[in-house]
Amino acid sequence: MRLPSPATVRWGLLVLLLVLWEGLPQTGLVPELFLPSLSKTLVALWAQREEYFDALLVTLSEVGIAMLIACGAGILTGALVGGIVTLRKLMLPVFSSLYAVPIVILYPIFTAWFGIGSESKIAFAGIYGFFPVMLSTAAGIRTIDPQYILAARSMGATLPQQIARVIIPASIPTVLTGLRLGGALTIIGVVVSEMLTSSAGIGYLVSRYRTILDSAHVFAAILMILLLSILFDLLARAVERRTLVWQTAGRQSRPGAAGSSPAVPAPAPV
Amino acid sequence: MSAIEVDRLSHVYSGAEGGVPALQDISLSVEPGKFVVIVGPSGCGKTSLLMMLAGLRHQSSGTILCDGRPITAPDPSRVGVVFQEASLFPWLTSLDNTEFPLALRGTPRAERRRRAEEMLNLVGLKGFGARYPHELSGGMKQRVSIARGLVQDPPVLLMDEPFAALDEQTRMTMGHELLRIWSKTRKTVVFITHSLTEAVYLADEVLVMSPRPGRIIDRITIDLPRPRTYEMMATDTFGKLRERIWQQIRKPE
Numbered sequence: 069m070r071l072p073s074p075a076t077v078r079w080g081l082l083v084l085l086l087v088l089w090e091g092l093p094q095t096g097l098v099p100e101l102f103l104p105s106l107s108k109t110l111v112a113l114w115a116q117r118e119e120y121f122d123a124l125l126v127t128l129s130e131v132g133i134a135m136l137i138a139c140g141a142g143i144l145t146g147a148l149v150g151g152i153v154t155l156r157k158l159m160l161p162v163f164s165s166l167y168a169v170p171i172v173i174l175y176p177i178f179t180a181w182f183g184i185g186s187e188s189k190i191a192f193a194g195i196y197g198f199f200p201v202m203l204s205t206a207a208g209i210r211t212i213d214p215q216y217i218l219a220a221r222s223m224g225a226t227l228p229q230q231i232a233r234v235i236i237p238a239s240i241p242t243v244l245t246g247l248r249l250g251g252a253l254t255i256i257g258v259v260v261s262e263m264l265t266s267s268a269g270i271g272y273l274v275s276r277y278r279t280i281l282d283s284a285h286v287f288a289a290i291l292m293i294l295l296l297s298i299l300f301d302l303l304a305r306a307v308e309r310r311t312l313v314w315q316t317a318g319r320q321s322r323p324g325a326a327g328s329s330p331a332v333p334a335p336a337p338v
Numbered sequence: 339m340s341a342i343e344v345d346r347l348s349h350v351y352s353g354a355e356g357g358v359p360a361l362q363d364i365s366l367s368v369e370p371g372k373f374v375v376i377v378g379p380s381g382c383g384k385t386s387l388l389m390m391l392a393g394l395r396h397q398s399s400g401t402i403l404c405d406g407r408p409i410t411a412p413d414p415s416r417v418g419v420v421f422q423e424a425s426l427f428p429w430l431t432s433l434d435n436t437e438f439p440l441a442l443r444g445t446p447r448a449e450r451r452r453r454a455e456e457m458l459n460l461v462g463l464k465g466f467g468a469r470y471p472h473e474l475s476g477g478m479k480q481r482v483s484i485a486r487g488l489v490q491d492p493p494v495l496l497m498d499e500p501f502a503a504l505d506e507q508t509r510m511t512m513g514h515e516l517l518r519i520w521s522k523t524r525k526t527v528v529f530i531t532h533s534l535t536e537a538v539y540l541a542d543e544v545l546v547m548s549p550r551p552g553r554i555i556d557r558i559t560i561d562l563p564r565p566r567t568y569e570m571m572a573t574d575t576f577g578k579l580r581e582r583i584w585q586q587i588r589k590p591e
Contacts, residue, residue: 219425222392223439223486224414233442237429 104284109291112284120273124292127258127269130189131296134254137190138197139247145198146205146246151235160206167199172260179265189266193257197250204246208239240311248304255297270296339406341494341526342368342391347400349386359551360386364400366545366554370493373520373527375537378547379587384530387552388498391528392419404494414439418487418525422499426471426482432458433467436485443490457485460519477508484516488523497529501536510568513539517566534587538579539566546586556586 072080086106092098093105100108113120149159175192182188212235220234262271270289277285349361360383368374378384389395391402393412402409404416418439426435434441436454445453458467461481471479480500487495500516501509513536520527531537537544538560546556560579562570570576 213425215421215423215425216427218394219419219421219427220438220442222394222412222414222417222419222421223442224412225442229442233438234427237427240429 101281101283104287108284109287112282113288113291116285116288120270120288120292123268123270123273123289124296126186127262127271127296130186130193130258130262130269131255133186134190134193134197134258135251137194138250138254139201141194142198142201142246142250143205143243146202146243147209149202150206150209150239156206156210163199163202163206167203171196171257172264175261175264178261184265184267186268189258189261189269192261193254196257197254199250200253201243201246201250204249205239205243208242208246209235211242212238244304244308244311248301248308251300251304252297255293255300259293339370340367340403341370341372341405342366342528343401343403343406344391345401345403347387347390347397347402349383349390350398361397362551362553364552364554368526368528370526371524372542373517373529373540374543374545375529375531375541376545376547377531377534377537377583377587378552379549380532382547382549383552384547385498387547388419388496388528388530392417392496394419414442414490414492416492417494417496418490418492420480420483420487420495420497420500422502426479426486428471430470431467432463432469432471432474432482432485435471435482436467436489438486439490453489454485457489458482460488460522461485462515475508476504477512480504480512481515484519488519488525493526495525495527497527499530499532502532509533509536514566514568516540517564521565534580534583535571537583538562538576539571544579544583546583556583558582 089103090106093100093103093108104112145163149156149163171192174195175188178188178191182191216234216238217230220230225233258269259271259274262269263275264271266272270292273289274286274293277283277289344364344366347361347364348359350357350359364387366374376384376387386395390397391404391409393409396410404413407416409417426432427438430438433451433454436457437450440450440453455467458464461484463478463481463485466474466478471482474482483500484495487497501512504512516527517540529540541560544556544558544560545554546558547553548555558579562575562579
């Protein structure tokens with residue numbers, strides 16, 4: 069018998085999961101309070117669709133602004149720290165250590181500074197997403213195969229030409245990896261901070277409905293966050309695929325060269 | 339006038355206790371259109387010498403003239419370089435890679451295209467312009483590197499162990515191909531290699547370097563007729579020339 073393809077298995081598992089989500093609570097094996105069935109969750113979502121939609125808009129705008137900050141500042145700082153030796157020696161250990169700090173402990177301070185509105189979420193999520201972007205940009209620039217620079221110099225490239233035509237294109241793969249990680253962390257940052265202290269957003273809905281033990285609405289909010297993250301990941305992958313025709317194959321044929329991305333630390337726990 | 343004239347070049351790497359002498363009192367002169375091969379043990383500084391000829395590194399003392407003018411910085415209009423590793427940019431196609439030196443100087447696009455395509459044809463890669471480096475074999479990548487080195491039509495081509503990463507058969511073919519390209523373009527070539535067979539097969543003259551600090555300890559004129567053929571490798575003359583170089587290299591210092 070021919071084995072089904074991994075994709076088929078993955079979709080099968082997803083369907084199975086959804087069937088279990090619908091079936092288990094109905095059998096009574098799992099109390100509705102712990103796990104409301106899929107259909108009840110969807111009904112709850114539909115009934116309060118305006119509330120969820122407004123919350124989604126708040127969350128999305130916070131995520132969007134935080135991502136801009138994280139990516140902009142992250143790429144800029146990463147480029148400076150990765151490209152300038154003295155700055156790297158001075159700052160990189162500091163940034164690497166800071167990355168391991170659970171930045172969520174700073175959130176109460178942010179709410180004191182910026183209030184419980186969107187500003188504190190954006191500040192927190194922006195900083196949270198900043199680190200992987202900055203670290204991978206620095207790594208991307210640091211690990212460029214020196215042979216590329218040498219070749220460009222032999223062909224008469226000036227420093228600005230080396231940056232524009234060699235350093236930037238060569239570091240794009242690692243920078244993109246960082247953007248994907250940083251983007252995901254920004255979403256986490258926004259949702260977590262909304263759950264902690266806030267008055268709007270999907271995270272806020274999760275914690276508000278939880279306090280009144282309305283499981284169906286909690287799960288409806290969770291479902292939306294899940295979809296949001298999956299959507300972001302698909303988008304990020306699509307961008308990576310489009311930009312990196314040369315990268316995937318290069319990785320196989322020349323391990324350790326600029327084509328392969330150096331390991332970016334896994335996201336720190338919130 | 340010589341294509342390349344090196345006069346009493348020495349180099350010392352700065353380091354603890356006054357530095358490490360890397361190259362010592364090197365003088366050489368290469369006539370235009372000649373194919374000169376430099377051989378020597380690992381670490382003798384032959385790559386450093388080539389970097390200096392390319393203007394990519396500065397010597398501690400001595401002068402390098404190319405076309406009668408000193409080399410102080412990379413000058414792609416006088417010197418083209420082909421490196422050991424395929425140093426092609428993986429994000430550019432073969433054609434864009436070949437065009438790269440011209441793009442740096444702001445040559446108009448149409449002109450660039452035309453020159454690059456001409457060069458790819460010359461190195462036997464007609465129709466491969468749209469391929470990315472990862473879609474090419476090792477030998478093909480080095481062909482693109484040669485095309486890139488020649489695209490600005492410099493009188494001198496420097497080659498740093500260009501075929502070292504290739505398998506034996508591809509290496510032989512590429513050597514033969516290089517001679518064909520050279521006979522068409524009549525460039526002055528300075529070629530660095532570990533392989534004595536490659537040296538004798540390609541060269542008009544072989545310069546043998548000593549272990550560090552690198553000096554030129556022998557100059558051997560290879561008077562085998564051109565065009566060279568694979569059959570020549572089996573001849574007595576070839577064997578003797580190869581043996582003479584080997585004796586120089588293995589000589590304990």
